[in-house]
Amino acid sequence: VRDPSERPLVDGLRRGDPAAFDAVYARYRGRVHGFLLRLSRRRDVAEDLFQDTWVKLARNAHRLHEDTDLGAWLFRVARNAWVSHVRWSMLDVSRLVAFEEDALPAAPALDAEGRADAARRVGRLEQALASLPAPSREVLLLVGVEGFEQEQAAAILGISYEALRQRLSRARTHLASRLATEHTNKEAPI
Amino acid sequence: MSFDDDLRLLAPVEPPAALVSRVRRVAGEELAVARGPRWRVIALRSWTRMALPAAIALTLVGYLQWAVRAASALHR
Numbered sequence: 001v002r003d004p005s006e007r008p009l010v011d012g013l014r015r016g017d018p019a020a021f022d023a024v025y026a027r028y029r030g031r032v033h034g035f036l037l038r039l040s041r042r043r044d045v046a047e048d049l050f051q052d053t054w055v056k057l058a059r060n061a062h063r064l065h066e067d068t069d070l071g072a073w074l075f076r077v078a079r080n081a082w083v084s085h086v087r088w089s090m091l092d093v094s095r096l097v098a099f100e101e102d103a104l105p106a107a108p109a110l111d112a113e114g115r116a117d118a119a120r121r122v123g124r125l126e127q128a129l130a131s132l133p134a135p136s137r138e139v140l141l142l143v144g145v146e147g148f149e150q151e152q153a154a155a156i157l158g159i160s161y162e163a164l165r166q167r168l169s170r171a172r173t174h175l176a177s178r179l180a181t182e183h184t185n186k187e188a189p190i
Numbered sequence: 191m192s193f194d195d196d197l198r199l200l201a202p203v204e205p206p207a208a209l210v211s212r213v214r215r216v217a218g219e220e221l222a223v224a225r226g227p228r229w230r231v232i233a234l235r236s237w238t239r240m241a242l243p244a245a246i247a248l249t250l251v252g253y254l255q256w257a258v259r260a261a262s263a264l265h266r
Binding site: 018021025030031034037038050051057059061062118121122125126129144145 | 196197198199200201202203204205209210212213214216217218220221222224225
């Protein structure tokens, strides 16, 4: 367990204690939901995968190892659920619908001049992130947004540390280029 | 501020209240099943993952055999 405060939660989950489940759910549900929403870019898909992830935790709670890193475990399950969904979607043409822009979380409320700039920046970032290819998006979400160490992110994605570093570097370049393109487009005279 | 710092600004997205409670309820049921006697867990999982699909498949195969036989008899 990376975070020592999680040890009692893992013990509780192993015993099937509903209070431990509630505590883990309260701690991670926003992060897992945000991750799936940004990864899938569809609210309905994110909600289905969100439910799958938590049901899997409940079903496998008694099998958790005592030093399980709960965050990494949940994000690995969520990411695998999304990968499975993408594979099935390839067989189901009806799921190939246009990207839902409204699925993205709203930018923070503009309540001051300083916050307005941050909100615009976050909004641009959400859009740029959503436009990246899935491999870049998932690595940036895990390392950049969720703050996982690179070793943890590599384990979640099931790739080597070196592969993760390369993918992360490419993803950062992609993101910078998308942001720069958008900035140039906004600056260009009409 | 780099975009790496900006990425940290992307906040968690709290799911809608209805989803929160639905998932809590479904997961709670799963947790209760997993916490129950081991034989019950095995029996339930065997039923949902093996016995029920096998019963459905056998019924379907039986129906198709009957349909083919009936169609052949009609044709003759």
